Amino acid sequence: MTDSTTGPTLADLAHEVRSKNAGPFWVTMEVFLRDAEGYRMVADESFLNERTVARLYRVEESTVQIFRIPSLNVVKISFPRRLSQGSLRDRDMHAGQHHVPLARLRVAPQRGGADRGDR
Amino acid sequence: MRNMDNEPVTSVRVLTPSGMLGAGWDHATVERGIALGADVISIDGGSTDSGPYYLGSATPKTTAKAVARDLRSLLTAAAEAGIPVIVGSCGTSGTDSGVDWVAGIAAEVMAEEGLDLPVARIYSEQNAAELKEHLNAGRIHPLPPLGELRAETLESCTHIVGAMGHEPIVEALRAGAQVVFAGRATDTAVAAAYPLMQGMPAGPTWHAAKIVECGGQCTTDPRAGGVLATIDAGGFTIEPLDPTVSCTPISVAAHMLYETANPFEMREPDGTLDVRDARYTAVDDRIVRVEGSRFHVADQYTVKLEGARITGYETLSFSAIRDPLILADIDAWAELMRTIITQRVEQTLGLLPDEYAFDLRLYGHNAVLDELEPESGPPREVGVMLLVNAPDQATATAVAKVANPLLLHLPTPGMDYLPSLAFASSPAEVERGAAYEFVLNHVVDCDSPTSLFRMEMGEDR
Numbered sequence: 228m229t230d231s232t233t234g235p236t237l238a239d240l241a242h243e244v245r246s247k248n249a250g251p252f253w254v255t256m257e258v259f260l261r262d263a264e265g266y267r268m269v270a271d272e273s274f275l276n277e278r279t280v281a282r283l284y285r286v287e288e289s290t291v292q293i294f295r296i297p298s299l300n301v302v303k304i305s306f307p308r309r310l311s312q313g314s315l316r317d318r319d320m321h322a323g324q325h326h327v328p329l330a331r332l333r334v335a336p337q338r339g340g341a342d343r344g345d346r
Numbered sequence: 347m348r349n350m351d352n353e354p355v356t357s358v359r360v361l362t363p364s365g366m367l368g369a370g371w372d373h374a375t376v377e378r379g380i381a382l383g384a385d386v387i388s389i390d391g392g393s394t395d396s397g398p399y400y401l402g403s404a405t406p407k408t409t410a411k412a413v414a415r416d417l418r419s420l421l422t423a424a425a426e427a428g429i430p431v432i433v434g435s436c437g438t439s440g441t442d443s444g445v446d447w448v449a450g451i452a453a454e455v456m457a458e459e460g461l462d463l464p465v466a467r468i469y470s471e472q473n474a475a476e477l478k479e480h481l482n483a484g485r486i487h488p489l490p491p492l493g494e495l496r497a498e499t500l501e502s503c504t505h506i507v508g509a510m511g512h513e514p515i516v517e518a519l520r521a522g523a524q525v526v527f528a529g530r531a532t533d534t535a536v537a538a539a540y541p542l543m544q545g546m547p548a549g550p551t552w553h554a555a556k557i558v559e560c561g562g563q564c565t566t567d568p569r570a571g572g573v574l575a576t577i578d579a580g581g582f583t584i585e586p587l588d589p590t591v592s593c594t595p596i597s598v599a600a601h602m603l604y605e606t607a608n609p610f611e612m613r614e615p616d617g618t619l620d621v622r623d624a625r626y627t628a629v630d631d632r633i634v635r636v637e638g639s640r641f642h643v644a645d646q647y648t649v650k651l652e653g654a655r656i657t658g659y660e661t662l663s664f665s666a667i668r669d670p671l672i673l674a675d676i677d678a679w680a681e682l683m684r685t686i687i688t689q690r691v692e693q694t695l696g697l698l699p700d701e702y703a704f705d706l707r708l709y710g711h712n713a714v715l716d717e718l719e720p721e722s723g724p725p726r727e728v729g730v731m732l733l734v735n736a737p738d739q740a741t742a743t744a745v746a747k748v749a750n751p752l753l754l755h756l757p758t759p760g761m762d763y764l765p766s767l768a769f770a771s772s773p774a775e776v777e778r779g780a781a782y783e784f785v786l787n788h789v790v791d792c793d794s795p796t797s798l799f800r801m802e803m804g805e806d807r
Contacts, residue, residue, distance in 0.1 A: 249607040251394050251652075251784035252491055257603050284718060290491065294609050299599055305607040307491035313397035314783050315657065315735045316705050316716075320397050324714050331720060 238330040240265035246326035251312040254322040255305040256329055266300040268334045275332070280304055283328045304329070356578060358541040359385045363420065363572035363587070365560035367391045367433055367448070368408030373419045375571035375587035380427045382574055382585075386540035387420050387431045390533055390559060391448060392438030394652055394784065395605075401439035402504050402654035402782030408438065410451055417448075418455045421525065425461050432515055432526045432536050439652075440507045440530025442471040449527045463525045466518035469800045470507045470529030472651065474500040477790070485791040489650070492787040499785050503653035506786065510649065511615035513795035515539035521803060529799070530652065532614055533559040537575070546577045548641035552619040554582040556612060557601055557636070564601035567591045581637035583629060593634045595626035615650075615795060617643040646791050649798055653786035658703075658735040660778040661742040665753040666768040668727045675758040676711055676728060683756055687732075687749045694748050695741070702736040702745055730767070739777055746775045 237258055238244055246256040260266040269275055281288035286306050294303040310317040319325055361384035363371045368391075376387070392400070396407050406413075424431045437444015445467050456463065478497050480486050486495050500506065507530035516539050518526045528536065537555035542548065554575040557564050561572040570588040584593050602621055603609045612619040623638040672679055684706055691697050709729035712719035732749055736742035753774065755764045792798060 247605050248395065249605050250787070251398065252787050253607045255603075255605070255607050257600075259600070292607065296603075296609065299596060299603075301600070301603065303603055303609055311783055312394075313399065313781075315660075315703055315733065315781070318705075318707060318714055318716060321395065325718075327715065328718055328720050 232333065234333045234336045236331050236333050237269060240269060240334070241330070244326045244330035246322050246324070246329075248308070248312055248320075248322040249305060252307055253305055254308050254325055255303065256326050257304075258302045258329070260300040260302070263297075263300060266297060266302070269302050270295045270297070274334055275302065279332075280306065280329075283332070284325075285309065355544040355546075358544050358546050358577050359383050360537050360541060360554065360558060360575045360577065361387045361572065361587070362389060362537060362558040362561050362575070363387065364416075365390060365563060366408070367416050368412040369561075370412060370416060371419070371561075371571045372588070373423075376419055376423045378589070379572065379574045379587045380423050380429075384427065384429060384574060385544075386429055387424055388537040388540070388558075389420070389433055390435055390536055391433050391444070392435040392440060393533060394439070396438070398654040398782035398784045401441065401507065401652060401784070402656065403780065404437070404439065404441040404443045404505050406437040406444060406447060410447075413448060414451050414455055417452050418459065421452065421455055421461055421463065422459055424524070425459075425463055430519060430524050430526065430540060432528070432539060434515075434528045434531035434533070434536035436527050436529060439505070440470050440509075440528070441505050442469045442529065445469055445527050445529050452525065452527065464523050465525045465527065465804065466521065466523035467802050468510065468514045468518055468526065468528040469802070470510055470531070470798070472506040472508050472798060474503065474506065477506065477651070480790050486651075486788050487648075487791070489787045489789060495786070495788050499655075500653070502655040503785065504655060504782070506651060506653040508649040508651055508790065508798045509535075509615070510799050511535050511795055512539035512542050513616075514799040514801060516543045517796055518801050518803075519543060521801070523803065532650075534612070534614065541577045547579060548617070548643075549619070549639040550577050550580070550582045550636070552612070552614060552641055553602075553621055553624060553636060553639035554584065556619065557584055557598055560601065560604065562586060562588075562591065563604065564598050565591045565593050566597055581635060581639065583633055583635045585633040592632035595628055595634055598634045598636065599624075599626045615792075616647055617641055647793075647795055648789035649792050650789050651786045652784065654782045654784050656780045657783045658737055658781055659739040659742045660781045661734045661739070661746040662776045662778055663732040663734075663746045663749060663753055663774045664770045664776075665730045665774065666727060666770060667730060668768065669765055670724065671761070672758055672765060673724045673726070673728060675760060676708060676725070679756065679758045680706055680708055682759055683752060686752055686756065687745075690748050690752070691745050695744055697741070697745070702734065702741060704732060704734045704745065704749075707731040707733070729770075735781055739779065743775055743777055750774055
């Protein structure tokens with residue numbers, strides 16, 4: 228888990244970060260990284276793993292699934308919705324705004340400092 | 347019809363004009379697909395995507411005029427080309443009334459257009475009593491994250507549908523239907539049925555069906571209409587129907603991720619699509635070829651169930667705050683609101699907290715993400731939504747009316763005067779009627795792919 232306040236966010240590194248319901252009981256999110264370098268940072272298991280996601284979304288770590296797809300520079304995350312779709316306390320019917328906590332996660336600045344200032 | 351003879355078929359072209367019947371498209375894109383040699387038109391009529399209300403109440407999300415307009419585009423084109431039209435998940439949730447609704451609209455369109463195409467309807471609604479027999483026989487199994495099914499849950503549903511595979515649709519086509527209106531079907535079965543009937547391989551067919559199910563979503567401009575998939579023995583190619591739009595290897599591969607928990611595997615009633623080894627290559631700057639998709643036939647044929655039940659009746663109230671003095675202490679204000687609503691409801695209506703429920707949402711502050719909201723700091727303005735759920739409508743509205751003076755005048759704990767807040771409408775309360783929730787995420791083991799479904803030929807039921 229990063230505590231960095233200076234590194235780039237996933238949104239900075241990505242072309243798109245999105246979330247969506249996958250049936251009434253699951254939510255799924257994708258981070259489409261701009262390039263292989265961004266992918267390498269975000270796909271790094273020591274940075275983004277099941278525990279990170281569980282903490283961010285207050286779900287059981289064991290229910291979190293992460294798929295790393297280097298051919299597309301995509302990291303995909305799925306977990307069961309905490310509130311089933313359309314129930315009284317569900318405030319996001321299509322779970323389409325739930326990517327935001329993930330998107331604003333910051334990766335730690337790289338060792339050696341400002342070698343990634345080309346964005 | 348074209349392609350209904352016995353000549354060996356080497357490829358099948360599937361035209362999908364859009365992700366949903368009723369969403370609309372430029373008719374020229376359908377004409378272009380026909381000119382490119384489309385063998386079948388397939389389109390989804392719905393899904394669970396928009397929430398439990400549509401299944402629970404058997405109400406379509408789309409409006410009849412939009413469905414009629416889209417059917418006119420498809421039926422006239424298909425009649426001229428002599429190709430079949432397959433519509434799945436009719437009426438949004440695929441209830442029996444949804445099938446009849448779409449078929450009824452189609453009958454009017456055909457009468458107006460002087461068409462007389464043979465129609466089949468396939469019903470997918472299930473009754474709880476028959477499902478209980480399956481349950482008692484140990485033939486119903488949960489899918490994560492739900493647990494074992496209880497008979498009471500089946501009985502509590504207002505509507506239950508089973509998601510058919512391609513087989514009932516194939517049966518309808520073989521029986522002579524040129525137009526098939528199916529109840530709930532897997533999103534992919536609609537597009538897969540005709541190519542599978544023509545002997546195309548399962549891996550490329552199911553993969554192509556997944557890629558086309560949302561129409562133009564797999565292209566560089568999802569708003570520009572549908573796609574044409576050509577399936578053959580070695581794979582499939584896909585191209586947009588709008589000549590100004592492109593499919594790229596990335597846009598096509600990325601669509602496999604959309605709305606699916608697992609990007610590599612997708613379970614269908616008769617097996618599992620496996621795209622781990624799929625290769626996406628550009629044929630030119632707007633057409634993509636996909637090879638290497640596989641399909642593993644399952645040991646057990648299963649049909650997935652969807653069911654929704656009433657959770658209660660809801661009344662909604664909406665006010666708003668702009669005063670920075672209140673906004674500076676908005677969380678304490680909301681907490682005070684919750685406490686006082688609970689007290690006043692008990693005092694005036696004699697209802698304890700477990701006899702009704704409410705959700706107080708602060709739009710502009712943290713309504714969407716609630717406790718997951720990572721930002722803090724005072725908002726500029728906040729919309730306050732009170733959503734009340736109670737066993738009957740009158741009670742829900744009574745609770746909202748008890749809360750009305752509070753939504754108008756509640757101060758923060760630190761204020762010594764009564765502010766007046768900004769109601770959005772008069773009356774402030776809106777009765778929402780029955781509220782629903784999905785309760786099934788289970789599969790039934792079936793001996794036959796068609797045993798849970800009923801087909802009828804002809805326009806009249």
